[in-house]
Amino acid sequence: MSKALITGGVGFIGSFLAHKLVVNEDEVVIVDDLSMGRLENIADIQDEVTFYKHTVCDEDFMHNLLLKEKFDYIYYLAAVSSVADSVVRPWYTHLVNQESVVNTLEFIRANNLPIKKFLFTSSAAVYGNAADFPKTEDSHIDPLTPYAIDKYASERYTIDYGRLYNIPTVAVRFFNVYGPRQNPNSEYSGVLSIVTKCLKENKPFTLYGDGSQTRDFVYVEDVVDALIKISTETDEPTVYNIANGDETPLIDVIHTYENIAGIKLNIIQKEARQGDINKSRADVSKLKGIGFKPQWSLHDGLTNYWKYYSEN
Numbered sequence: 001m002s003k004a005l006i007t008g009g010v011g012f013i014g015s016f017l018a019h020k021l022v023v024n025e026d027e028v029v030i031v032d033d034l035s036m037g038r039l040e041n042i043a044d045i046q047d048e049v050t051f052y053k054h055t056v057c058d059e060d061f062m063h064n065l066l067l068k069e070k071f072d073y074i075y076y077l078a079a080v081s082s083v084a085d086s087v088v089r090p091w092y093t094h095l096v097n098q099e100s101v102v103n104t105l106e107f108i109r110a111n112n113l114p115i116k117k118f119l120f121t122s123s124a125a126v127y128g129n130a131a132d133f134p135k136t137e138d139s140h141i142d143p144l145t146p147y148a149i150d151k152y153a154s155e156r157y158t159i160d161y162g163r164l165y166n167i168p169t170v171a172v173r174f175f176n177v178y179g180p181r182q183n184p185n186s187e188y189s190g191v192l193s194i195v196t197k198c199l200k201e202n203k204p205f206t207l208y209g210d211g212s213q214t215r216d217f218v219y220v221e222d223v224v225d226a227l228i229k230i231s232t233e234t235d236e237p238t239v240y241n242i243a244n245g246d247e248t249p250l251i252d253v254i255h256t257y258e259n260i261a262g263i264k265l266n267i268i269q270k271e272a273r274q275g276d277i278n279k280s281r282a283d284v285s286k287l288k289g290i291g292f293k294p295q296w297s298l299h300d301g302l303t304n305y306w307k308y309y310s311e312n
Contacts, residue, residue: 002116003027005071007056007078009049010037012182012190013121013174014077016224022048024228029069031056036081041181056100063107072116073231076101076158079151083125084273086147097150098157105161105169117168117231120158122151122239124175124216124280134216134247134281137173137239144277155239162237170230175243175282179220179301180308192217192302195254196309199261209272211251216243216281219301222294229292243282244294257302 004021008014009030014037021028028049030042033056042049054061056078079097080086086093101120108115127135128142143149155171162169182193198205226242258265284294296304 001025001027002072003029003069004073004075005029005031005065005069006075007031008037009075009077010034010039010041010051011077011081012037012041012179013177013220013223014075015041015181016179016220017075017077017227018042018049019045020224020228029065029071031062031065031078036183038181038183055096056104057095059103062100062104066104066107066113067111070113074104074115074118075227075231076104076118076120079121080147081123083145083147083276086145086150087274090146093146094150097147098154101154102157105157105167108167109161109165115168117170118158118161119227119231120155120169120171121227122155122171122173123148124173124241124243124282125277126152126155126173127277127280129277129279133279134245134283135241136283137241137286159237159239167237168235169237170234171239172227172230172242173239173282174223175216175218175241175280177220177223177242178217179305180312181220191215191250192253192257192305195257195265196305199257199263199265199306200309202263202266204266204268205254206268206270207250207254208270208276210269211254212249213272213276214247214249214279214281215253216246217248217253217298217301218242218244218294219296219304222296225295226287226292229290234290240287241282241284242287243284244298245282245284246298247279247281248298253298253302256299257306260299260303261306
């Protein structure tokens with residue numbers, strides 16, 4: 001049995017990871033300040049995990065926890081995961097999205113903590129609108145916002161701490177993750193969670209741009225399986241795209257979802273937002289190279305998402 005720390009562990013992806021690790025009979029410790037996550041996301045496993053309501057920016061707390069618990073695996077998901085928020089509050093989001101990550105890595109190095117893997121979760125936002133297409137892990141980087149800059153800097157720190165100090169590290173770049181437990185009540189949440197809420201509550205959906213912007217949507221169950229495989233079955237300090245490897249225009253995704261729900265979405269169109277990316281698709285050859293294959297099609301994932309949201 002392994003012991004795992006999940007920062008941001010009651011958030012959307014973190015809570016799915018916590019559930020999967022509990023099923024695998026791992027000991028799970030979660031640190032989350034509840035700024036974006038919700039305790040109800042782990043309500044059914046709350047007796048099987050240790051939860052701390054705390055910010056990862058509290059260095060003394062994090063240092064004491066790392067010394068006391070002696071983790072095998074650290075999944076660093078804590079983040080202000082909003083591009084728009086980082087434009088409004090660049091310094092605050094920087095403290096969470098970069099400073100806390102480097103501080104944790106440095107404490108592991110300085111104290112020679114014997115971890116099996118430190119996994120940092122980065123974002124496809126680091127690619128920006130660079131011309132390379134589809135995006136490979138070696139594509140040009142063009143971070144357009146403080147969020148993307150911090151994510152890229154933190155993943156480089158993660159990989160370089162691995163290479164320079166022989167700490168087992170790895171980083172992943174999430175593309176458009178969707179699924180149950182995404183918080184639709186934040187204007188910064190994933191577009192499909194907002195579409196879902198609008199469909200369910202018969203509210204208008206604001207579409208920024210003409211809907212031709214493409215995204216590589218990946219279902220959260222596939223993401224969690226990839227995280228566990230990467231953390232337990234790879235050795236090199238490197239970065240992996242986590243995506244389906246497909247490119248779908250947003251308007252097509254919306255129409256597919258309308259058909260699944262049997263509801264027509266009321267769309268209000270506005271100008272594209274500053275910093276938004278036009279085309280996004282991952283090359284997932286590297287992920288497939290370690291034996292990982294996504295199991296969820298977009299249609300199946302949306303069907304499951306709508307079923308969950310309709311029943312909850």
